[in-house]
Amino acid sequence: MKTSLDFALGVGIIVVIFLLGDFLHRIGVPVPGGVLGLLLFYAALQLRIIRLEWVDRAAGFLLRHMVLLFIPLTVGLMDMGGVLSRQFGAICLSLVVSFVAVLLVTGLLGQRLLGPPEDAPGAEGQL
Template identity: 40%
Template sequence: MPWIIQLCIITGFLLLGKFFGTIFHLPIPGSVIGMILLLGALIAGLAKLEWVEKAAAFQIKHLTLLFVPLVIGLFLSPNLIPLFDWSFIAALIVSSLCCLLGTAFSVEWFEKRKRRIHK
């Protein structure tokens, strides 16, 4: 499947998640809801991993580019760093670790499932 179509599928789930978040006034960001919907569709077999695999791999590969403006902004405004108290920094570290671990376990689970299907 062409890369641009895969990107459109991922974007479709993003927009669907934002729609549900807005309609039902959910406290979870629409992008997270969209990824949960995509995960559910993949698990249920409504969507195939091949439909989004290349575009998702590209986005993950270039994810660090999204953090560059944030880091540069902090370097240009070092006077903002003391405004963050320890609870904020601790929450940032814990949430980042949770995201990393959740992603790692999800990828591992999908890879095992993919190997089982292709055997």
Template identity: 40%
Template sequence: MIRRIARLSLELAALTAIWWFGGWLAKAAGLPLPGGVIGLGLLLALFASGAIRPSLLQGGAGLLLAEMLLFFIPALMSLLDYGPLLRSEGWKILLVIMCSTLLVMLVTALSVEGMYRWRLRHESR
């Protein structure tokens, strides 16, 4: 049990370090991208190059994904302060949320499918 908690803590620390480094890199280079996006790109590059195996971070990533709702509740609660805005522009906001969610799901599905096919090609060699 203690080994599992220690491993999970190390995985979460590694993911946090990559996220932090991406934020630092975005700020230092003046990039117009969020640090999390740059961190994900760095993580993808590490996975693709074979420097890190995805299984090494699977537990920490799984925990973060399982608790993802906790990251969105504060943002949703802050919407209560903007009642008049939601009544006048709510349908536009909802449309943007629906379209962006659909786009994220589509890009994620295509990325996963592409990486899966790439992995199959390289494992068969």
């Protein structure tokens, strides 16, 4: 019983922070509510206003099942056939080219700047 109460408390905290972020967005901050909420939540954890053990399980649950939350939007692709087919070639190619470019630039630069490969000897402690 106690653990499910903990869980509900954690979800409650996260939802309140999201609503706060969304409110700030609505009154004019150009960054979306979810991202604002993320920054606020991080600051609150860092400043120990919110303790990790209050929200750990709730956040873990939301993140583990995040894919579920993307399903309705993805199913919506079936209605976008018309819009997509008119510029199909341009959209697909730009999507793939840009995806590969971002992956390569970020990955290679990341490998350069963020440390040696994990399987290299002495990779530990070189954060």
